[in-house]
Amino acid sequence: MQDKPLILITNDDGITAPGIRTLIKIMNQIGEVVVVAPDSSQSGKGHAITIDNVLTCNPITIDDGPQLEYACSGTPADCVKMALNEILNRKPDLCVSGINHGANSSINVIYSGTMGAAIEAGIEGVPAIGFSLLDFKWDADFRYSEEYVKKISLQALQNGIPEGVVLNVNIPNLKTEEIKGVKICRQANGRWKENFDKRKSPFGKKYYWLAGDFIINDKGQDTDLYALEKGYVSVVPVQFDMTAHHMIEKLNLWEL
Amino acid sequence: MQDKPLILITNDDGITAPGIRTLIKIMNQIGEVVVVAPDSSQSGKGHAITIDNVLTCNPITIDDGPQLEYACSGTPADCVKMALNEILNRKPDLCVSGINHGANSSINVIYSGTMGAAIEAGIEGVPAIGFSLLDFKWDADFRYSEEYVKKISLQALQNGIPEGVVLNVNIPNLKTEEIKGVKICRQANGRWKENFDKRKSPFGKKYYWLAGDFIINDKGQDTDLYALEKGYVSVVPVQFDMTAHHMIEKLNLWEL
Numbered sequence: 001m002q003d004k005p006l007i008l009i010t011n012d013d014g015i016t017a018p019g020i021r022t023l024i025k026i027m028n029q030i031g032e033v034v035v036v037a038p039d040s041s042q043s044g045k046g047h048a049i050t051i052d053n054v055l056t057c058n059p060i061t062i063d064d065g066p067q068l069e070y071a072c073s074g075t076p077a078d079c080v081k082m083a084l085n086e087i088l089n090r091k092p093d094l095c096v097s098g099i100n101h102g103a104n105s106s107i108n109v110i111y112s113g114t115m116g117a118a119i120e121a122g123i124e125g126v127p128a129i130g131f132s133l134l135d136f137k138w139d140a141d142f143r144y145s146e147e148y149v150k151k152i153s154l155q156a157l158q159n160g161i162p163e164g165v166v167l168n169v170n171i172p173n174l175k176t177e178e179i180k181g182v183k184i185c186r187q188a189n190g191r192w193k194e195n196f197d198k199r200k201s202p203f204g205k206k207y208y209w210l211a212g213d214f215i216i217n218d219k220g221q222d223t224d225l226y227a228l229e230k231g232y233v234s235v236v237p238v239q240f241d242m243t244a245h246h247m248i249e250k251l252n253l254w255e256l
Numbered sequence: 257m258q259d260k261p262l263i264l265i266t267n268d269d270g271i272t273a274p275g276i277r278t279l280i281k282i283m284n285q286i287g288e289v290v291v292v293a294p295d296s297s298q299s300g301k302g303h304a305i306t307i308d309n310v311l312t313c314n315p316i317t318i319d320d321g322p323q324l325e326y327a328c329s330g331t332p333a334d335c336v337k338m339a340l341n342e343i344l345n346r347k348p349d350l351c352v353s354g355i356n357h358g359a360n361s362s363i364n365v366i367y368s369g370t371m372g373a374a375i376e377a378g379i380e381g382v383p384a385i386g387f388s389l390l391d392f393k394w395d396a397d398f399r400y401s402e403e404y405v406k407k408i409s410l411q412a413l414q415n416g417i418p419e420g421v422v423l424n425v426n427i428p429n430l431k432t433e434e435i436k437g438v439k440i441c442r443q444a445n446g447r448w449k450e451n452f453d454k455r456k457s458p459f460g461k462k463y464y465w466l467a468g469d470f471i472i473n474d475k476g477q478d479t480d481l482y483a484l485e486k487g488y489v490s491v492v493p494v495q496f497d498m499t500a501h502h503m504i505e506k507l508n509l510w511e512l
Contacts, residue, residue, distance in 0.1 A: 054465055194342075240366055245442065
């Protein structure tokens with residue numbers, strides 16, 4: 001069936017993560033699937049690309065599904081570049097990234113490798129969605145996500161996603177009957193307040209683990225954090241024109 | 257002098273790069289300087305943070321200037337988090353990142369470690385500027401940048417930068433008399449078209465270098481690429497609310 005949509009799948013938790021295996025299973029019901037995903041965890045890699053080192057990308061078989069799979073040594077954004085420019089012989093109809101183990105709501109869109117991959121696909125003109133479940137555990141239960149991942153992907157294929165925009169979908173860690181539905185949202189204003197965990201190595205050298213608490217500076221009821229808190233799946237349209245257009249007039253008053 | 261502004265400096269080329277040494281020299285004329293920068297090259301790291309590994313951060317003396325310096329094992333964004341939460345005992349008045357060896361105009365804002373650091377400072381409420389010179393060579397000549405770096409930093413300290421915005425400054429690789437001035441711009445619409453450089457290791461294994469050509473999809477005369485092409489320093493205000501607000505209404509028509 002040549003009419004089947006071509007779907008590129010990637011993630012940041014690595015090609016063997018239960019989240020991407022679930023996503024592959026769902027997308028096999030919708031289209032022809034090619035997976036190009038990191039060979040190891042790339043969490044927190046944001047939109048990093050590999051320019052100071054070489055990349056490898058090799059075919060791999062993980063289960064008996066019909067999809068083609070490739071494990072890549074790079075970041076999620078590298079995987080998308082590799083897929084679009086080396087592996088696929090036509091432009092995919094959709095790129096889906098995830099399902100991430102853990103939330104990528106609010107400012108986390110900017111640290112997220114899952115979203116880095118989706119944004120890279122968007123930059124290259126491919127409709128793209130990042131999916132995340134609000135459970136960071138390796139053995140998170142992705143069953144209740146499946147319905148929403150499928151529905152949102154089908155709507156994206158049917159309606160299209162305008163150029164310059166990708167979708168950031170977060171799914172609450174609830175059972176089907178507890179999920180209230182889907183809300184289109186804006187990114188909540190929040191940030192991490194770091195509290196580094198300081199330790200000493202067996203050789204007496206000081207080292208740190210990045211750790212902290214999330215601070216929400218937003219009381220809006222139209223945000224992703226509010227929707228998730230209330231039991232909804234949040235969908236934030238994300239753009240990669242980062243220009244603060246409203247500031248241009250003000251900056252023109254500076255004496256430069 | 258306790259009235260001197262406190263200035264945090266970082267970069268992505270590493271703490272010994274000529275670009276950051278120039279930036280330190282300039283900022284020592286303006287305020288009290290603390291440097292927290294990567295101990296190695298972190299080019300292309302975007303907004304990556306280190307969550308799957310530990311970090312080290314140690315004092316270092318590189319020249320006889322009055323600044324305090326720390327070399328950090330992490331990404332540029334890690335350096336800013338480390339500085340603001342572990343090293344500095346008060347919030348800096350300004351964070352400057354760079355001067356990057358090479359352009360960070362157009363979509364490169366999203367791949368840039370230099371801008372990742374500036375954006376991280378912005379997220380944490382610190383006025384921030386990323387500076388880049390359009391010469392990627394290690395021995396690039398930063399002399400002609402100095403005047404503009406100083407002028408823009410002083411204006412930022414004087415006027416402030418509103419919350420939620422940081423500045424992305426690119427400087428053409430020209431002599432003083434050839435630089436036409438400063439233009440406030442929007443991010444040009446452009447992207448990389450990858451053309452991976454495929455090689456074989458001595459052991460016969462295939463590997464890749466990420467390489468490609470830049471494609472400009474923008475004929476606007478209000479972009480950073482246009483300004484730089486015409487010999488101006490470009491200043492783009494960058495925001496980290498990535499919501500595509502104009503898409504929310506359209507997405508509410510989807511059947512979800």
